[in-house]
Amino acid sequence: MDIQSIHALLRERFDRLVGELRTPERGDAFIVVAAEGLADVCRFLRDHDATRFDFLRLISTVDRGAQLSSVYHLYSYQHSHSLVLRVDVDRETPRVPSVSSVWASAEWHEREAFDMMGIVYENHPELTRILLPDDWEGYPLRKDYQAPTEYHGLTNA
């Protein structure tokens, strides 16, 4: 199933919650999804006979200035097709519903996205840092990140 038909299918089912289909010059085409509809859209994509996205490849994040994006790379072993979804949220209140109830593997992906980019995944069972120490300050992959000058008595310059 190509991304145009998937987009049409989602539009029909979710209406305004599903945004436009974008086909950048380079990279994968993706569908923009509203944050409040994400969990339902993902569950639908996993369970619908025509899509069957049974595998979440990864969750990546983008710092786009005023907005942060959470990007979902899906794959279907049954149909051998893939799909990219993007959720854009406000930088000041980056809250995205967790999809860990749809794909269990999202749990760690979301923890990493929270760790590195500071996106808060709501309804995540345990949203804590996964790579950095728990008491680390800031989110390193944000463009305005300033590395600490000192951590637990060790200088960092």
Next chain:
Amino acid sequence: MADDRKKTPEELFAEAVRDPRDLTRYLHYLKQTKSEGMSVLVAPLDAAINWSRANALWPLTFGLACCAIEMMAVGAAKYDLDRFGAGAFRPTPRQADLMIVAGTVTHKMAPRVKRLFDQMPEPKYVMAMGACTIGGGPYSVHGYHVVKGIDRFLPVDVYVPGCPPRPEALIDALLWLQQKIAQERPLIKRYSKETA
């Protein structure tokens, strides 16, 4: 040109321990000091202690990044660190006396490395293997999470440059460390401390 001056015990000692694997030098030294009527007890014992220490350095088994792969190669059959007595990689710090820090040390990892070092019994030695452990390496500028050199929290004895160092470099570092150990005066130090 021959040196006619009578050598001091320190000079003789340094000569005797130049190569820690060479026991004949040490035996020669023992014979010489005895015939000259010099201090025969403590200094030769020092040499014997150093000889045994330098030739049985048991490293602690752990690796933090790609340097560990080279370290494993040094331990394996082709380069065979056991030829120099340092092939017995110990699974516990209680039995180890050489810490080869092989790989990037992050701020999260540093307290763990420090604790392992603290758990090792004296005398203990530290080798900083690779650019990361010496000064942060490729992470020295933008690596927000990397400790810029392990000598910020560990007493490093030998630095091994390279990214990662070749096996020969690590073997060379071990030989340097053996020479360094050979220069130690463990008993004399203790004796002079007590009498001071």
